[in-house]
Amino acid sequence: MRVIIAGGGTGGHLFPGIALAESLMGKYPEAQIIFVGTPKGLEAKVIPKIGYELSFISIQGFVGKSFSEKAKSLKSLLKSMFESKNIINSFAPDIVFGVGGYASFPVVLAAFLKKIPTIILEQNTVPGLANKLLGKIASAVAITYPETIEYFPREKTYLTGTPIRRKILEGNKEKAKKLFDIEEGRITILILGGSLGARKINKAMTEGLSYLLPLKNRIQIIHQTGEADYNWVSNEYKNLSFRATVLPFIYDMVEAYSVADLVISRAGASTVAELTAIGKASILIPYPYAAYNHQEMNARRLLSRGACELILDRELNGEVLVKKINKILNKPEIMKEMEMASLAFGKPYAGEKIIEIAESLLRRKR
Known part of the structure; x- marks a missing residue:
């Protein structure tokens, strides 16, 4: 299994992605996993220390920024779409996970355009802008709290909890x-x-x-x-x-x-x-x-x-x-x-539930 895990910026987004990677490796020891984030995000410090491959894209934050910064963010989005497409073409993932944060957006969108199954993880009650948009196109959505289901299409939204590191x-x-x-x-x-x-x-x-x-x-x-x-x-x-x-x-x-x-x-x-x-x-x-x-x-x-x-x-x-x-x-x-x-x-087995959803998507694609 070849997997991309996109997103990060803060520990709240990054660590569920790391937890998911650990669960994947536990079930599929031969799996190949790469993370995609930004050079300024926490992932730049943490991922190299734990041994996963990490690729960078140029995306910048949008929410809460000034008009000029939002303009720069939109420009960086176009560049990041090109970078994400290149990463996907080079790595050829079977599935792409978005773990939240603006770095997840161009990667999941690029995967969707190439008809690669995608799952986004939403750890909070109210999703951020990236996940609100991605929820419309993602193959599946994994949520932590029951209240969150109102923000996503019910037929592809699953209550799993937030993955934790085993x-x-x-x-x-x-x-x-x-x-x-x-x-x-x-x-x-x-x-x-x-x-x-x-x-x-x-x-x-x-x-x-x-x-x-x-x-x-x-x-x-x-x-x-x-x-x-x-x-x-x-x-x-x-x-x-x-x-x-x-x-x-x-x-x-x-x-x-x-x-x-x-x-x-x-x-x-x-x-x-x-x-x-x-x-x-x-x-x-x-x-x-x-x-x-x-x-x-x-x-x-x-x-x-x-x-x-x-x-x-x-x-x-x-x-x-x-x-x-x-x-x-x-x-x-x-x-x-x-x-x-x-x-x-607590929900200690959230990662395993999300992997089951991924397996179902991959079986459907085959």
């Missing part, structure tokens, strides 16, 4: 203890600001350290800061002598999850899918500028099931964050209930 379910705690300098017997808090970090979360956590002093000897922290905030966040932990492993980006997220007792994070679709697949208690802080406010929608779904605590970005500060942490850590039964509710919400 390794998320197989974290090695012994390896994690060495990687993150974990001390047995302490509660481990994992802080994620998304693939690029989140200054608001970084500031709230460091502001909250003085409120956390009574818990200092009970907890340890793994904190992904993003490149820009790494130095000053590291210094804040050192100044108050907290046991903390601070990193610009966590490449070994599987192991980080495996030792985390509580996760503090944005509420992107991939993060929510991973947290619920492994049943983690969490404090979710939705990114307020996400398209269609989808992160708050994601978080409120978990909150309604008792699977998380929620803090809106505009209400976030050190004191508010620490109150939520204390609420969970000081009552073990609350954490246990959150873990069980989180696990019940």
Whole structure:
């Protein structure tokens, strides 16, 4: 099987694509897979590290841009259509997956024009512009939430969930203890600001350290800061002598999850899918500028099931964050209930369901 996975830009689009690739390789070890994205997207850093082939196209963002930037985006679309056509002609895929983001649009469209089966993945309740348009021409649409079906043709839309990397379910705690300098017997808090970090979360956590002093000897922290905030966040932990492993980006997220007792994070679709697949208690802080406010929608779904605590970005500060942490850590039964509710919400086999849809499309084509 020859497969193109197109899209990315952010972890919310890229990581479901990586998860899908892993599921494909698990079922078809001889499969050939290439990713298509942009040089500026997260895929440019991540994909080479995990060993998949990566091709670039010139597409630029359109939504939320100025008039002149939109004009440049439309010009880049024409160039990207030509580039996508060349990639498809050279690689000759059996099927093309679009995982969201503007980089998926020209590749899926070029595949459609060549009558190659296509599947798009929609991780959020309200699809972005690329998927809204692609939903009209894609062979199938894989959605995460039931409400999303109203945006796509019902006859080719499937409720699958968001693919997660299989390794998320197989974290090695012994390896994690060495990687993150974990001390047995302490509660481990994992802080994620998304693939690029989140200054608001970084500031709230460091502001909250003085409120956390009574818990200092009970907890340890793994904190992904993003490149820009790494130095000053590291210094804040050192100044108050907290046991903390601070990193610009966590490449070994599987192991980080495996030792985390509580996760503090944005509420992107991939993060929510991973947290619920492994049943983690969490404090979710939705990114307020996400398209269609989808992160708050994601978080409120978990909150309604008792699977998380929620803090809106505009209400976030050190004191508010620490109150939520204390609420969970000081009552073990609350954490246990959150873990069980989180696990019940998860869909750990979304990737396998999407592969079944792909197989059906390929059989129909033959």
